[in-house]
Each structure stands twice: as structure tokens, then as C-alpha cells.
Amino acid sequence: MIELQYLTKRYGNQVAVRDLSLTVDEGELLVLLGGSGSGKTTTLKMINRLIEPSAGSVLVDGRDVAELAPHDLRRRIGYAFQQVGLFPHMTVAENIGITPALLGWTEDKLRRRVDELLALVELDPDETRDRRPDQLSGGQQQRVGVARALAARPRLMLLDEPFGALDPLTRHRLQESFVRIRRELGLTAVFVTHDMVEALVLGDRIAVLQAGRLVQVGTPRTLMREPANDYVRQLLDTPRREAQLVESLLAREGL
Amino acid sequence: MSEQLALLPGYLTAHLQLTLLALLSSAAVSLPLGVAVTRVRWLEQPALGVAGVIQTIPSLALLAVMVPLLAALGLQSIGFLPAFIGLTLYGVLPMLRNTVTGIAGVDPAIREAARAVGMTPAQQLRRVELPLAMPVIVAGIRTATVWTVGIATLSTPVGATSLGNYIFSGLQTRNSTAVLVGCVAAAALAMLLDGLVRALETGVRTRRRRRVAVVVAAMAALYLYTGLTLAAPLLSRSGRPVTIGAKTFTEQYILAHLLGQWVERETGRPTTQRQSLGSMVAFNALAAGDIDVYVDYSGTLWANEMGRQTVGMDRATVLAEVRTFLADAHGIRVAATLGFENAYAVAMRARDADAMRLTRLSDLTPLAPGLSMGGDYEFFSRPEWVAIRDTYGLAFGEQRTMDPALMYQAVAQGAVDLISAFTTDGRISAFDLRVLEDDRAAIPPYDALILVSARLARDWPDVLVALARLDGAIDVDTMRRMNLDVDERGADPITVAADFLSGLSRARPAGETR
Numbered sequence: 147m148i149e150l151q152y153l154t155k156r157y158g159n160q161v162a163v164r165d166l167s168l169t170v171d172e173g174e175l176l177v178l179l180g181g182s183g184s185g186k187t188t189t190l191k192m193i194n195r196l197i198e199p200s201a202g203s204v205l206v207d208g209r210d211v212a213e214l215a216p217h218d219l220r221r222r223i224g225y226a227f228q229q230v231g232l233f234p235h236m237t238v239a240e241n242i243g244i245t246p247a248l249l250g251w252t253e254d255k256l257r258r259r260v261d262e263l264l265a266l267v268e269l270d271p272d273e274t275r276d277r278r279p280d281q282l283s284g285g286q287q288q289r290v291g292v293a294r295a296l297a298a299r300p301r302l303m304l305l306d307e308p309f310g311a312l313d314p315l316t317r318h319r320l321q322e323s324f325v326r327i328r329r330e331l332g333l334t335a336v337f338v339t340h341d342m343v344e345a346l347v348l349g350d351r352i353a354v355l356q357a358g359r360l361v362q363v364g365t366p367r368t369l370m371r372e373p374a375n376d377y378v379r380q381l382l383d384t385p386r387r388e389a390q391l392v393e394s395l396l397a398r399e400g401l
Numbered sequence: 402m403s404e405q406l407a408l409l410p411g412y413l414t415a416h417l418q419l420t421l422l423a424l425l426s427s428a429a430v431s432l433p434l435g436v437a438v439t440r441v442r443w444l445e446q447p448a449l450g451v452a453g454v455i456q457t458i459p460s461l462a463l464l465a466v467m468v469p470l471l472a473a474l475g476l477q478s479i480g481f482l483p484a485f486i487g488l489t490l491y492g493v494l495p496m497l498r499n500t501v502t503g504i505a506g507v508d509p510a511i512r513e514a515a516r517a518v519g520m521t522p523a524q525q526l527r528r529v530e531l532p533l534a535m536p537v538i539v540a541g542i543r544t545a546t547v548w549t550v551g552i553a554t555l556s557t558p559v560g561a562t563s564l565g566n567y568i569f570s571g572l573q574t575r576n577s578t579a580v581l582v583g584c585v586a587a588a589a590l591a592m593l594l595d596g597l598v599r600a601l602e603t604g605v606r607t608r609r610r611r612r613v614a615v616v617v618a619a620m621a622a623l624y625l626y627t628g629l630t631l632a633a634p635l636l637s638r639s640g641r642p643v644t645i646g647a648k649t650f651t652e653q654y655i656l657a658h659l660l661g662q663w664v665e666r667e668t669g670r671p672t673t674q675r676q677s678l679g680s681m682v683a684f685n686a687l688a689a690g691d692i693d694v695y696v697d698y699s700g701t702l703w704a705n706e707m708g709r710q711t712v713g714m715d716r717a718t719v720l721a722e723v724r725t726f727l728a729d730a731h732g733i734r735v736a737a738t739l740g741f742e743n744a745y746a747v748a749m750r751a752r753d754a755d756a757m758r759l760t761r762l763s764d765l766t767p768l769a770p771g772l773s774m775g776g777d778y779e780f781f782s783r784p785e786w787v788a789i790r791d792t793y794g795l796a797f798g799e800q801r802t803m804d805p806a807l808m809y810q811a812v813a814q815g816a817v818d819l820i821s822a823f824t825t826d827g828r829i830s831a832f833d834l835r836v837l838e839d840d841r842a843a844i845p846p847y848d849a850l851i852l853v854s855a856r857l858a859r860d861w862p863d864v865l866v867a868l869a870r871l872d873g874a875i876d877v878d879t880m881r882r883m884n885l886d887v888d889e890r891g892a893d894p895i896t897v898a899a900d901f902l903s904g905l906s907r908a909r910p911a912g913e914t915r
Contacts, residue, residue: 196516223480235532235606240617294518325689 147172147302147334148193153202155188162188164358165202175328175335176351176363179342185358186338190304193336194223206302222244224303224333229308230287234277238264238290239275241380247296263293266330268323285316286376292324295330303328303335310339323348342384354378404743404895405567407584411673414606415562418627419553420546420594423485425624427492427545432538433498434493436526438773445501452494463487464559468682476804478677479686484556484563491552492545499541503859505536539602543595550591554583557677559624560824564590573896574651574887575807596761612657642671643864645685646695650777650805651887651894652825656696659898660851664694666902667867680705680779688731693857694868698743700845701722703900704784706730706904709845712792716742716846723850732855739827741877744839745785747774748822750753750812751835760792761840773799775808775817783885785844786821794844806888809834810883825877827885 148170149348156164163185170176178186191197193204195216204211209319211219239260241246246256264271279287288308295303307323309317321344328335339345345352346366353363354377362374366382373379431452438445444632467483473574476482507530515529531538540572554565567583570576597616604612643664647657654676661672675692684706686692699716702723703709720738727733747762759765775798780786781800801817811826812820822829822836824847829836852867858865881903884890 194517196513216516217519217521217524219519220517226519227510227513227517229510231517233511233529234512241448244520248519248524298519315449367864 147207148172148336149205150189150193151203151205153189153192153204154200155185155192155197155365156200161358162198163192166355166360168353168360168363169201170334170336173332173334175348175351176331176336177339177345178336178355179345179349179352180355181340183357184342184355185304186355188358190306190336190338191207191354193304194220194225196220196225217248221249221298222300222302223225224232224300225289225297225305226288226295226303226308227306228308229380230291231281232287232290232294234279237284238277238279239273241279241290242293242297244294249298258325259297263297266296267293268294281339285312285320287319288312292320292327296327301334303333305335306338307340309344310341317344324356342381345363346385404893405576405579408567409582409586412562412564412566413585413590414552414626414630416553416564416587416590417623418631419481419484419488419561419563420550420590421627421800422540422793423488423549423553424487424492424546425477426485427496427549430489431493431496431541432500435497435538436504437802438497438638439504439530449494449501452497452774453657455490458492460487461555464555465490465551466475468559468685468713472493477689477691479560479678479682479689479691481561483559483816484553486562487552487559488549488556493550495541495544495548496538497541499537500534503537505531506537507533520892524899525853528696529720530825535606538758539598541800543598546594546598547591548595549909550587554587558679558682560646560675560678560682560691566674566676570654572640572804573649573677574654575806576891576893578599578886582631594737608609622837634759641695642673643708643861644673644680644692645694647674647676648680648683648695649677649882650822653696654894655883655897656739656849656888658695659901660696660871662898662902663871664864664867667870670861670863670864686855687733687852689857693854693861693864694736694740696854697852698832698847698849700744700785700847702727702850703845704788704827705913706842708784710784712788713842716848719846720848720850729851732858734853734858734865736851736853736865737870737872739849739851739871739875739880740873741849741875741880742847743823743849743880745780745783745789745844746822746836746839747819748812748829748834748836749819750815754835754837760796760820760835761838765837765839768796769795771795771798773801774819774821774914775801775803775811776821777808778802780821788843789839792841825880825884826888827881828885828888829879831838831885831889849880849893875901 150166150168151189153163153166154161178189180186188197192199193206193211195211220281233244242260242263243256246259261271264274265340269289271287279290282290292308309320312320324390325348337348349366351363352369354361356370356377362378369378370382372383420505434448438448463853464484464487467487468478471483472478492657510527511529511533515525520528556563557565557569564583564587567579569752571579571583596622601613601616601620604616624893631672645657645661647653657674657676661674664670664672674688678686683695684697685693699719703719707726724735727735748883749759754760757768776786781802803811808820809832813816813832822834824836851871853865853868886897887894
């Protein structure tokens with residue numbers, strides 16, 4: 147469904163992404179995994195042209211995105227990110243309905259869609275619909291953010307650490323909701339994270355980036371069994387190391 | 402008080418026209434420019450820089466500099482246009498700066514979301530950036546509104562009627578009621594307009610449709626009123642009033658009202674006043690046809706307009722040459738000589754003059770370095786002063802420029818030793834001052850002349866005839882008494898003019914004058 151071909155992004159002399167090629171299949175969730183400055187967010191944003199590549203191309207459904215008007219392209223691709231970016235001067239319903247409104251949906255259809263989405267992201271439509279974003283908790287805001295990304299029934303979603311700023315319990319609940327939603331809608335998604343556990347829980351395949359280069363891409367199982375280098379090995383080993391750390395702490399306390 | 406309040410509708414309307422149109426064009430310049438600046442980064446420094454520099458020019462000077470600037474471009478240089486342009490420029494900075502700050506202050510995450518949901522650049526601006534920047538932009542509009550209403554009072558000296566007419570003429574004629582009415586009206590107008598803008602903003606932000614509709618209707622009504630009152634004189638050209646000008650001193654205010662009342666009574670034509678004009682501004686306005694009538698003095702025209710410096714000319718010769726010059730160079734007609742002279746003179750306390758044995762300007766020459774001389778705003782830059790200074794070799798220890806209304810008090814209290822005075826000023830005798838004799842005729846004669854524009858002479862011969870009948874109607878004692886009534890006895894120029902005219906009709910029965 148998505149093909150990244152020899153993508154490069156330069157800022158002056160700095161190279162953020164170098165010669166990156168990847169394919170995302172229909173219905174698949176691909177995790178872009180890497181540390182800060184690895185180029186994962188830059189890569190994601192080149193898919194819906196929030197960032198224009200210096201070289202290379204992005205194909206969605208076989209069409210080069212550079213040939214489409216950016217706003218038309220983005221209306222067909224859902225986008226959710228860590229800062230959420232809800233419009234503070236609009237109600238929850240107006241926020242969720244923004245892309246359909248831009249596409250010229252009728253009032254009636256739009257209203258039904260908003261209620262449907264609020265239910266989908268497990269918020270009470272009657273209670274939430276007319277609120278302002280600042281009247282919601284962080285977790286509720288990101289649920290609205292996901293609903294907004296899904297509003298115009300995109301088949302493709304881009305997510306940039308959407309649950310990164312939430313407390314662990316809320317994050318866990320939202321991850322579970324997202325897994326369910328994706329399954330129900332059969333979405334294709336690219337998901338940026340630096341959280342190894344999140345990558346393992348959500349990803350069909352994981353692409354590991356290091357300093358702007360693609361190091362390895364494969365299923366979690368492949369990466370665990372045949373890490374391409376030490377960096378991948380250490381990265382994949384993180385959850386186990388953390389679990390061992392917790393175990394040994396508990397043992398020392400005599401619990 | 403009631404005479405002053407009768408002027409309110411006219412002044413307020415003119416003030417409203419200036420303010421509302423200037424604000425509209427300030428907004429039309431700064432809001433798009435502000436948006437452009439946030440899109441094209443390199444524009445920011447030059448745009449804000451120029452607006453900032455304009456703001457540092459004192460407001461009165463900014464308005465005044467428009468006069469020669471527009472004249473050089475061959476545009477209307479007196480009246481509405483210079484005031485309008487000056488005020489527009491002044492309003493740009495607060496609106497521009499706040500538009501830029503407001504838009505730049507939008508959270509980058511919200512900006513990114515606006516792009517990501519599929520808004521075009523125009524939609525990002527209209528649906529997200531402008532609504533979020535609105536409180537800051539509106540704050541800029543409110544600042545500009547209050548400033549513009551206030552600064553519009555300074556349009557009076559460039560010939561645009563405003564509430565400043567109350568303040569300028571009130572200060573000159575020591576009429577504190579007029580000053581107060583002008584200040585209160587301007588403050589009230591500022592509060593009203595500011596309140597409307599604020600109400601509109603809160604209405605839009607809290608989405609109260611009714612409130613927004615009411616405010617928009619009120620604003621629309623104000624603009625409609627402005628448009629109609631501006632268009633009215635253009636639509637009915639025949640109904641254009643006779644415009645009478647006045648410079649910035651008491652005698653001029655009295656004479657302007659006197660001529661206005663006379664023309665209305667004798668011809669039935671409506672008149673309007675354009676008061677508190679600078680000396681040059683008044684003459685240029687008449688030459689350009691922006692005003693129709695005003696009183697000037699032969700010596701002033703002789704020195705300022707004709708650039709003559711000859712000393713020792715007699716009254717009849719000067720008058721004849723001025724008449725010819727005005728007709729040939731500007732098509733201006735002298736409708737009448739009023740019958741008195743108002744010459745520049747040098748005056749001092751009679752007590753001091755006696756002590757120093759001074760009667761003539763020639764006596765002053767050796768004493769001048771030890772004395773201080775006060776002059777009105779124009780005096781020391783006028784050719785008359787140059788002529789006096791050079792003819793008598795005067796070099797005063799100190800020269801001070803002061804408000805003409807305060808000059809007499811200053812000399813009477815000994816704050817200065819001598820002042821520039823006008824020979825018709827009633828305060829010369831009231832303050833027991835003595836005029837030093839111009840024994841070498843350095844100052845030309847100053848016959849008071851009613852000047853009319855070429856257009857008036859052509860279009861309204863009846864007005865010209867009526868004005869001509871005032872020939873010789875006012876002698877110097879009468880003028881002095883009228884000036885004193887206003888300056889020291891608190892009378893209103895309008896009343897003083899009316900009293901004079903009622904006396905005139907008794908002296909000259911209708912059968913004789915018509």
C-alpha cells in the first residue's frame with residue numbers, strides 16, 4: 147500500500163533520513179522504532195507531505211504523493227501525534243468533524259459520524275460532544291485526537307508516539323482500544339515509537355532506524371532471533387532487561 | 402454652554418468621519434500586511450520597522466507634514482485628506498504588530514494539526530490561525546481606536562474639522578467650557594468605539610449570535626451615517642455651504658462668525674466654519690478653493706505671500722499692490738477692507754517703559770541685550786520680526802516662544818519684558834501695556850481684508866456683494882472691544898459677532914443696505 151523509495155531528507159549539511167526504502171502492506175501495522183534523532187518522525191511526515199523529501203519518492207496505492215495536492219492527500223490519511231493538537235476554539239464534535247467538513251459532508255451525516263466515532267473511542271457522545279478540548283483529561287484528548295484522525299474513513303493512518311505523553315495506565319488502555327479499533331476497521335498504519343514494549347505489542351513488523359538509516363525491518367520474532375547488529379539486539383532485549391531488573395529489586399526486598 | 406453644544410453635531414460628525422475611515426483604512430493596510438509578514442519572513446523587520454518609525458513622529462508633526470507633502474503631489478493639502486492619511490498611518494503600527502504577534506503565537510502543534518487534517522493554507526489561516534489570534538489582533542484594533550480618536554483632535558490645524566476645534570479655539574479664546582466639551586466628547590467617543598470593538602470580540606469568541614448582530618448593526622449604522630454625511634455635500638452640489646476660514650487667534654474667530662452670520666442673513670445661504678488654521682494653511686486653502694472666505698491682513702500677505710521686505714511703504718500703496726498680486730497670481734478677490742489695521746507691534750508694561758524712558762523702537766536698541774522678548778508661535782519666524790530686528794539692530798538677551806493667550810499675562814507679571822502684540826488686542830489697555838512706536842516704519846501696514854476665493858466670486862456673486870457691504874464697517878476701537886470681550890470678559894465669539902451685527906442693522910436700516 148505504501149512504498150518509500152530511496153527517501154532522503156537533508157537540512158543544510160545535516161542528513162535526517164538517508165536513502166530509506168520500505169514497503170507497508172495493506173492492513174499491516176509497521177512500527178518505526180528508534181531513539182531520538184533517528185529520523186523516524188521525519189520519515190513518517192514525508193508520507194503525508196508534512197515534510198517534503200530532498201530526494202526519493204513516496205507511493206501510496208501506487209501513486210506518487212508528490213503529484214497530489216497536499217491537502218487532498220492529507221484528507222485521505224489519518225494523522226495522530228503526541229501533542230494531539232486539538233483546536234482549542236472548537237468543540238469536541240467540531241474537532242472530530244473537521245476533515246469531513248472540509249470534504250463537504252452534510253450536517254446530518256457529519257453529526258452521526260461524530261457520535262459513532264465517540265462511541266468507537268469509548269467516550270460518551272452526549273457528555274463529550276459539546277465540550278471544549280481543555281475540559282478533557284489528557285487521555286480523553288488523545289481519544290478525541292484518534293477519532294479526528296479516523297473521521298473521514300481513511301484506510302491509512304500515521305501515528306507519531308500518540309500515547310507517549312500519557313501515564314502508564316492510561317497509555318495501556320488506549321493501546322488496547324487502538325488494537326481493537328484497528329482490527330475492526332482493517333486499517334493500514336505506520337506507528338512511530340521509541341517504546342520497545344509498545345512496538346512489540348502493536349507492530350506486525352518493526353523497522354529499526356539509527357541515525358537516519360534503516361538498520362533492519364522484520365517481524366518482532368525475526369528481530370529477536372536474528373538481530374542485524376548490536377544496536378538491534380540491545381534494543382530488543384530492553385523489555386527483558388527491565389523485567390529482570392524489577393525481579394532482582396523485588397528479590398532484594400525479600401518479597 | 403448652549404452655543405458650544407450647538408456646534409457638537411457638526412464637530413462630532415466630522416470627528417466620526419475622520420476616525421472611522423482612518424481606522425478602516427489602517428485595518429485594510431495592517432491586517433493583510435500582518436498576515437503577509439507571518440508568511441514571508443523577511444518582510445517582518447522592514448514592515449514593523451517602518452511602522453515603528455512612523456509611530457515615533459510626534460502626532461501633530463505627522464499631520465502637519467502631510468500638508469506640504471500632499472501639496473507637492475498636487476492633491477488636496479488642507480482639510481480631510483492630510484488628517485485622514487496621517488491618522489491612517491498612525492493606526493497601522495498597533496494593528497500590524499498585534500496581528501503578527503497573534504498569528505506567530507499560535508501553538509505549533511495546532512498549526513501542524515491544521516495541516517494534517519487537510520486544510521489548505523487559506524483554510525489554516527481562516528479556520529485556525531485568525532480565530533486563535535483574534536483576541537490579540539482585537540487588542541491592537543482597540544489600541545488604535547483609542548489613539549485615533551484622541552489624535553484626530555489634532556486635525557484642526559491642518560484644516561479638518563474635528564472635536565479639536567473646541568479645544569484649539571477654546572484655548573485661544575480662554576473658553577474652558579469649549580475645551581471641556583471637546584475633551585469630554587472625544588473621551589466619550591473613544592470609550593464608545595472601544596466598547597463596540599470589545600463587545601464584538603467577546604460576542605464572537607463566546608458565540609453569542611444576538612450580541613454580535615447588535616454590535617455589527619451598531620457599527621454598520623455608524624459607518625452608514627459616516628458615508629451618508631460624507632456623500633451628502635457631493636450629491637447636492639448647489640447646497641454646498643459657504644466655507645469660512647479662521648486662523649488661530651480670537652479676532653479671527655470673531656470675524657469668521659461675523660462673516661458667517663452676515664452671509665447667512667443677507668443671502669440665505671448656509672455657511673460652515675473651518676477654524677484654527679495656520680497662517681499659511683489658511684491662505685493656501687483659499688487659493689485652492691478649500692475654503693471660500695477668510696480675513697487676512699495686507700502686511701501679512703505683503704511679507705509672506707509676496708516676499709516683500711521694503712521698509713516705509715504707505716497704506717494705500719501696499720493695499721493696491723496686494724490687491725493686484727492676489728488677483729493675478731491666485732484669482733483671489735478682496736471683497737472689502739474692514740476698516741481697521743491689526744499690525745504686529747512690540748509692547749511692554751507702561752510702568753517699565755516710563756522707567757526706561759522708552760517710547761520708540763529706536764530707543765530699545767541699546768537696552769535689548771538686557772531684556773527678554775516673548776513672541777507667539779509664528780512671530781520669530783515671520784519676516785516682520787526679521788524686518789524689525791534688522792531695521793533697529795535688536796539683539797535681545799532672551800527670546801521665548803509662547804501661546805498668544807498667555808503672552809499678555811506673562812508680560813504683565815514680568816516673566817518677559819516685551820511681547821509681540823497685535824494693535825487690535827484689547828488686552829493692551831486692559832493690562833496697561835504700551836506699544837512702542839515703529840518710528841522707522843519697519844512693519845508694513847496691516848489692513849484687515851475680506852478675501853474670497855476665485856470660485857466664490859464666480860459662483861456666488863450675491864455673497865461677494867453682501868461681503869462688500871462690510872467695507873469700513875469695523876473701526877479699530879470696535880475690534881479691540883470685541884477682542885477684549887472674548888479674551889477677558891468670557892464672552893463667546895459667536896455671541897460677540899451676533900451683537901455686533903444686530904448693532905449694525907440698527908445703524909443701517911434694511912432699506913439702505915439692500
